[in-house]
Amino acid sequence: xxxxxxxxxxxxxxxxxxxxxxxxxxxxxxxxxxxxxxxxxxxxxxxxxxxxxxxxxxxxxxxxxxxxxxxxxxxxxxxxxxxxxxxxxxxxxxxxxxxxxxxxxxxxxxxx
Amino acid sequence: xxxxxxxxxxxxxxxxxxxxxxxxxxxxxxxxxxxxxxxxxxxxxxxxxxxxxxxxxxxxxxxxxxxxxxxxxxxxxxxxxxxxxxxxxxxxxxxxxxxxxxxxxxxxxxxx
Numbered sequence: 339x340x341x342x343x344x345x346x347x348x349x350x351x352x353x354x355x356x357x358x359x360x361x362x363x364x365x366x367x368x369x370x371x372x373x374x375x376x377x378x379x380x381x382x383x384x385x386x387x388x389x390x391x392x393x394x395x396x397x398x399x400x401x402x403x404x405x406x407x408x409x410x411x412x413x414x415x416x417x418x419x420x421x422x423x424x425x426x427x428x429x430x431x432x433x434x435x436x437x438x439x440x441x442x443x444x445x446x447x448x449x450x
Numbered sequence: 451x452x453x454x455x456x457x458x459x460x461x462x463x464x465x466x467x468x469x470x471x472x473x474x475x476x477x478x479x480x481x482x483x484x485x486x487x488x489x490x491x492x493x494x495x496x497x498x499x500x501x502x503x504x505x506x507x508x509x510x511x512x513x514x515x516x517x518x519x520x521x522x523x524x525x526x527x528x529x530x531x532x533x534x535x536x537x538x539x540x541x542x543x544x545x546x547x548x549x550x551x552x553x554x555x556x557x558x559x560x561x562x
Contacts, residue, residue: 369548378459380539380554381494388548396549397451428493432548438484439550441493 340365342442344429350448357416359445361429367440368433370412372396372404375426375444387412419449452477454542456553463530464561471556473540474522482543483516483523484550489536497538498525530560 345360363370369388373381373396383396385404393404401423405413412431416423426446430439453476463469475483481502486494500507500514500523507514511530516523527534537557541550 371549373552378554380456381552383549383551386549394549397551434548437548438496438499441495443493 340367340431340440342429342431342440344427344442344445346445347443348446348448350450351416351419352450353419353421355416355419355449357419357447357449359414359416359427359429359447361412361414361431361442362410363412363431363440364410365431365433365440366409367431368409369431369439370406371430371432371439372402372412372414373428373430374398375428381428384414421449423447424449452480452542452544452551454540454551454553456540456556458556459554460557460559462559462561465530465532467530469525469527469530469534469558469560471525471538471540471558472522473524473542473553474520475542475551476521477542477544478518478521479544480542483514484541484543485514485525486539486541486552487536488539488555494539527558530558532560532562534558535560 342363371386372384387406403415429442432439456473484499488494513526540553
């Protein structure tokens with residue numbers, strides 16, 4: 339069974355801090371994704387990656403960056419956290435096009 | 451880019467009744483359409499998916515239909531049970547990339 343693990347379930351940070359959210363998958367998937375989930379807005383894609391050291395902007399990349407140094411790990415970085423980045427962040431992975439994405443449990447991030 | 455609209459945003463049915471959730475998409479190149487179920491506090495999980503070369507797919511009490519001409523697809527749940535209560539998301543993938551565009555979700559409540 340595919341396992342996607344996010345480093346924290348809950349995280350509280352302060353405005354202006356640099357924040358790292360980590361995601362690890364154990365199925366050797368090529369593709370990894372970061373979404374944020376907000377009530378009434380569904381899941382919105384922030385960034386995704388097809389391979390190590392490759393990244394593509396999603397629909398809402400502003401204020402975020404990512405890093406993929408190893409195939410199994412995909413990190414989301416909030417360069418200077420702001421209150422409007424308070425949200426649920428979900429990581430997902432898949433092994434090819436037209437394939438199901440498998441999600442982690444999410445990180446509920448609060449920026450104070 | 452792709453735009454996915456989902457209706458209704460909330461749906462309440464009595465146990466044993468059927469539930470239908472509808473989605474429309476904008477990109478005619480989209481060819482993969484998964485549906486996810488998210489129970490309260492849990493990760494989204496794939497329940498069924500359909501590809502553009504198929505018009506209908508069924509898995510026990512769940513079915514999905516796809517009309518490529520009209521660019522819409524629907525989720526049908528028959529004989530609903532309390533454990534079907536959750537938020538359901540539709541999504542579409544353009545096929546040229548692995549990314550998904552999600553609808554805004556439908557909160558389904560099955561009452562006794």
